[in-house]
Amino acid sequence: MDSITIDTINPKVLKCEYAVRGEIVTIAQKLQQDLKDNPGSHPFDEILYCNIGNPQSLAQQPITFFREVLALCDHPSILDKSETQGLFSADAIERAFQILDQIPGRATGAYSHSQGIKGLRDTIASGIEARDGFPADPNDLFLTDGASPAVHMMMQLLIRSQNDGILCPIPQYPLYSASIALHGGTLVPYYLDEQTGWGLEISELEHQLNTAKSNGIDVRALVVINPGNPTGQVLGEANQREIVEFCKKEGLVLLADEVYQENVYVPDKKFHSFKKITRSMGYGEKDISLVSFQSVSKGFYGECGKRGGYMEITGFSPEVREQIYKLASVNLCSNISGQILASLVMSPPKVGDESYESFSAEKEAVLSSLARRAQALQDALNSLEGVTCNRAEGAMYLFPRINLPDKAIKAAEVAKTAPDAFYAKLLLNATGIVVVPGSGFRQVPGTWHFRCTILPQEEKIPAIVSRLTEFHKKFMDEFCG
Amino acid sequence: MDSITIDTINPKVLKCEYAVRGEIVTIAQKLQQDLKDNPGSHPFDEILYCNIGNPQSLAQQPITFFREVLALCDHPSILDKSETQGLFSADAIERAFQILDQIPGRATGAYSHSQGIKGLRDTIASGIEARDGFPADPNDLFLTDGASPAVHMMMQLLIRSQNDGILCPIPQYPLYSASIALHGGTLVPYYLDEQTGWGLEISELEHQLNTAKSNGIDVRALVVINPGNPTGQVLGEANQREIVEFCKKEGLVLLADEVYQENVYVPDKKFHSFKKITRSMGYGEKDISLVSFQSVSKGFYGECGKRGGYMEITGFSPEVREQIYKLASVNLCSNISGQILASLVMSPPKVGDESYESFSAEKEAVLSSLARRAQALQDALNSLEGVTCNRAEGAMYLFPRINLPDKAIKAAEVAKTAPDAFYAKLLLNATGIVVVPGSGFRQVPGTWHFRCTILPQEEKIPAIVSRLTEFHKKFMDEFCG
Numbered sequence: 031m032d033s034i035t036i037d038t039i040n041p042k043v044l045k046c047e048y049a050v051r052g053e054i055v056t057i058a059q060k061l062q063q064d065l066k067d068n069p070g071s072h073p074f075d076e077i078l079y080c081n082i083g084n085p086q087s088l089a090q091q092p093i094t095f096f097r098e099v100l101a102l103c104d105h106p107s108i109l110d111k112s113e114t115q116g117l118f119s120a121d122a123i124e125r126a127f128q129i130l131d132q133i134p135g136r137a138t139g140a141y142s143h144s145q146g147i148k149g150l151r152d153t154i155a156s157g158i159e160a161r162d163g164f165p166a167d168p169n170d171l172f173l174t175d176g177a178s179p180a181v182h183m184m185m186q187l188l189i190r191s192q193n194d195g196i197l198c199p200i201p202q203y204p205l206y207s208a209s210i211a212l213h214g215g216t217l218v219p220y221y222l223d224e225q226t227g228w229g230l231e232i233s234e235l236e237h238q239l240n241t242a243k244s245n246g247i248d249v250r251a252l253v254v255i256n257p258g259n260p261t262g263q264v265l266g267e268a269n270q271r272e273i274v275e276f277c278k279k280e281g282l283v284l285l286a287d288e289v290y291q292e293n294v295y296v297p298d299k300k301f302h303s304f305k306k307i308t309r310s311m312g313y314g315e316k317d318i319s320l321v322s323f324q325s326v327s328k329g330f331y332g333e334c335g336k337r338g339g340y341m342e343i344t345g346f347s348p349e350v351r352e353q354i355y356k357l358a359s360v361n362l363c364s365n366i367s368g369q370i371l372a373s374l375v376m377s378p379p380k381v382g383d384e385s386y387e388s389f390s391a392e393k394e395a396v397l398s399s400l401a402r403r404a405q406a407l408q409d410a411l412n413s414l415e416g417v418t419c420n421r422a423e424g425a426m427y428l429f430p431r432i433n434l435p436d437k438a439i440k441a442a443e444v445a446k447t448a449p450d451a452f453y454a455k456l457l458l459n460a461t462g463i464v465v466v467p468g469s470g471f472r473q474v475p476g477t478w479h480f481r482c483t484i485l486p487q488e489e490k491i492p493a494i495v496s497r498l499t500e501f502h503k504k505f506m507d508e509f510c511g
Numbered sequence: 512m513d514s515i516t517i518d519t520i521n522p523k524v525l526k527c528e529y530a531v532r533g534e535i536v537t538i539a540q541k542l543q544q545d546l547k548d549n550p551g552s553h554p555f556d557e558i559l560y561c562n563i564g565n566p567q568s569l570a571q572q573p574i575t576f577f578r579e580v581l582a583l584c585d586h587p588s589i590l591d592k593s594e595t596q597g598l599f600s601a602d603a604i605e606r607a608f609q610i611l612d613q614i615p616g617r618a619t620g621a622y623s624h625s626q627g628i629k630g631l632r633d634t635i636a637s638g639i640e641a642r643d644g645f646p647a648d649p650n651d652l653f654l655t656d657g658a659s660p661a662v663h664m665m666m667q668l669l670i671r672s673q674n675d676g677i678l679c680p681i682p683q684y685p686l687y688s689a690s691i692a693l694h695g696g697t698l699v700p701y702y703l704d705e706q707t708g709w710g711l712e713i714s715e716l717e718h719q720l721n722t723a724k725s726n727g728i729d730v731r732a733l734v735v736i737n738p739g740n741p742t743g744q745v746l747g748e749a750n751q752r753e754i755v756e757f758c759k760k761e762g763l764v765l766l767a768d769e770v771y772q773e774n775v776y777v778p779d780k781k782f783h784s785f786k787k788i789t790r791s792m793g794y795g796e797k798d799i800s801l802v803s804f805q806s807v808s809k810g811f812y813g814e815c816g817k818r819g820g821y822m823e824i825t826g827f828s829p830e831v832r833e834q835i836y837k838l839a840s841v842n843l844c845s846n847i848s849g850q851i852l853a854s855l856v857m858s859p860p861k862v863g864d865e866s867y868e869s870f871s872a873e874k875e876a877v878l879s880s881l882a883r884r885a886q887a888l889q890d891a892l893n894s895l896e897g898v899t900c901n902r903a904e905g906a907m908y909l910f911p912r913i914n915l916p917d918k919a920i921k922a923a924e925v926a927k928t929a930p931d932a933f934y935a936k937l938l939l940n941a942t943g944i945v946v947v948p949g950s951g952f953r954q955v956p957g958t959w960h961f962r963c964t965i966l967p968q969e970e971k972i973p974a975i976v977s978r979l980t981e982f983h984k985k986f987m988d989e990f991c992g
Binding site: 033034035036038039040041042043044046047048050051082084085086087088089092094097098100101102104105107108111113114116117134135137138139140141142144175176178179182186187188189190205208209212213250281282283318319327332333334335336337345346347349350353356357359360361362363364365366367368 | 516525532575582588616668686689764814827
């Protein structure tokens with residue numbers, strides 16, 4: 031008797047797509063192995079991963095203070111040793127003691143409360159209050175292994191069948207389409223307006239909501255990614271208020287992906303959390319259901335491998351919260367190092383602490399360099415024939431539009447691949463630069479894009495720019511003829 | 512317009528139950544707060560959590576070598592400092608260097624390959640080979656945040672609808688019932704035989720499989736927990752061979768929960784992985800689909816808070832494996848500290864390493880103490896009127912049967928609670944001892960049990976025994992009359 035085949039697995043799994051680690055990345059990994067086994071076998075000597083927001087894989091260094099505290103919490107028995115004072119800053123030692131005191135039995139190797147260690151949630155709640163100027167309740171926080179499991183948890187809660195819809199921006203981060211597919215729901219797209227810098231128009235939300243309703247879809251929630259991924263825009267405050275009003279009026283849960291809250295690069299834009307916006311409008315628990323996702327993977331720290339994050343949930347009934355708690359309980363708890371790091375990210379060294387100056391210098395160095403890299407790549411992309419690229423106001427990505435020549439589109443058709451994937455594969459094979467085709471994020475039909483991170487080391491940017499420019503010129507020469 | 516209510520969330524979430532962190536634990540947390548706020552307010556001065564396999568919450572100390580390596584990998588910049596040699600063992604420093612060399616760019620803060628860092632998987636594969644005497648392939652390993660996400664991943668892959676069934680032991684660990692409920696499948700129970708020390712009879716598997724088939728259920732997989740949770744038995748080798756034959760004949764995926772593989776306490780039993788059993792029977796990739804789950808949370812290390820673990824998958828087609836890879840990719844990767852710890856657990860210090868003696872002493876101290884605690888609690892339980900308790904051959908639990916008097920069953924009915932939950936609540940309120948009612952694990956209808964861990968500190972066992980004995984006597988006096 032035959033067991034499990036591709037035809038007998040869960041079709042929702044088959045349907046799910048996750049472009050950020052898709053085919054292009056698999057090709058890149060093979061090329062990398064090639065280069066290792068046969069140096070000189072390709073016209074480039076390294077693979078430049080611009081496909082994923084993974085800063086430390088591209089040599090960004092971790093924030094020293096954060097790592098000091100993590101190491102001390104991992105091996106607390108060195109805390110009292112004299113050598114430790116020579117190796118670690120005084121405030122890192124103090125913070126490690128504080129954190130250990132917050133952990134029942136000082137047991138960093140024990141399962142915690144399913145929502146995360148209470149004392150760490152207290153610290154995070156204080157950090158949210160300091161950020162927003164409005165109260166935050168530690169009981170509203172669920173600490174998770176990065177933001178992804180939190181998103182899955184909410185989709186699992188909200189989606190009953192394919193008649194349940196979730197409004198998602200297009201282009202979107204593929205975690206959302208993947209998670210909706212896995213839980214068997216319907217993604218209801220709303221298109222961001224590329225002409226106005228990926229603007230979010232309420233009229234578009236209304237139009238798509240009504241279309242979905244007329245198709246029998248019960249729309250349950252609206253996903254907003256701010257700063258935007260893959261689009262890099264930062265929402266204006268007035269726009270955020272409109273979004274809140276829309277969700278309130280339509281009874282939608284507002285799922286606010288705010289993992290890039292520290293990544294804003296332009297002086298005319300500022301990050302405002304949706305929690306702050308709703309509270310400043312006078313709306314409280316009874317008025318709107320709101321979930322904010324945050325992660326230790328982004329910001330200036332970029333601690334992707336630590337898998338820390340949280341969601342703050344407000345405006346849910348006690349009965350529904352109990353169900354969310356149960357979902358968290360089934361996996362027991364998120365990893366404690368990630369929990370600790372989430373508390374550090376929301377409560378970094380303060381003026382007067384021994385580490386404050388070095389911490390601030392590390393932070394500023396990362397953020398200002400990211401801003402310069404964003405500008406340089408954006409300028410380079412805009413100088414290419416047939417390419418337009420909005421500015422990266424925030425997040426870690428550029429999402430340029432490429433007006434592909436008809437001949438390239440036909441060649442892609444012959445190669446049985448999407449035109450932007452065709453472009454991305456040629457780019458990879460010619461230069462070693464890995465980008466993600468726009469089709470992985472969805473886009474207005476007939477338009478073509480790719481997502482490129484701003485994360486390669488600053489000294490490599492000129493080479494990337496020249497390789498990209500050279501490739502693009504050859505590509506256009508070949509396919510415009 | 513109203514948003515999300517308990518009546519409009521996903522009914523699969525409502526249906527899911529997770530007793531290990533259920534109502535009794537919530538009551539215990541309240542009592543603990545009571546004791547803190549008003550010492551002396553209850554007839555006990557501490558809550559004794561015997562509900563969950565969480566050793567370090569009950570003061571078990573982490574293995575020093577493991578924590579040294581983790582701390583050094585968290586803050587590698589101290590590796591070259593002279594003070595470090597005074598604080599850390601030489602082989603921990605060496606191991607940290609080795610591990611960093613295995614991580615691309617030495618970036619412990621980067622997302623890894625979705626299956627986990629290749630070098631760490633190599634180490635784990637070598638550990639599996641050393642354990643089993645048969646080859647293991649690092650490409651068969653998926654590193655996960657504890658074993659739970661791996662179990663969810665397989666359920667997500669296998670379950671298409673409620674017509675898909677998963678054979679599970681009864682009693683079972685509630686992760687399985689919860690996960691099957693969340694993914695909308697059907698739990699097909701097979702009963703372990705309490706009379707024969709929770710024996711697993713093939714005739715029972717056949718009977719239940721046929722019953723399920725005649726009800727239109729497509730049974731896809733068999734879950735085996737060895738050593739058993741909550742039942743504590745260790746399967747014999749001959750029995751394991753029968754199970755393999757059964758799965759092969761019926762085309763079932765064998766899902767082997769082997770997280771307690773280091774926890775065997777009796778000289779007449781030994782742990783054999785199902786991988787070893789299948790290979791020693793001459794069966795390979797083409798013959799049977801097998802998944803083995805392992806975790807850093809159990810064993811003698813008990814690093815629950817680190818959320819490390821892996822699954823080893825063999826006997827799946829490349830197409831199906833690709834889908835499993837995609838599922839892993841959607842959440843990017845498991846936490847790197849947990850990945851490192853999984854490699855340490857499968858490759859601990861060896862004879863001749865500086866840490867070997869102290870490591871072995873720590874390991875032996877934990878395991879021999881657990882064996883003594885299991886024996887003491889088992890003897891105490893068997894001395895109680897109307898209680899019978901099989902021996903804890905392995906794992907971390909005892910699962911005694913209580914023959915509850917009719918009057919107690921009627922009182923439970925009045926209190927609208929299951930009789931074993933009624934007993935567990937009274938026990939908690941009288942003694943501060945937290946156990947999980949057998950109904951949370953399911954049991955033969957009309958029988959009543961509870962699960963009690965063997966994890967409280969050894970010096971507390973006599974007090975637990977006397978409090979439990981006293982309570983039970985009073986309970987029987989009250990309800991036998």
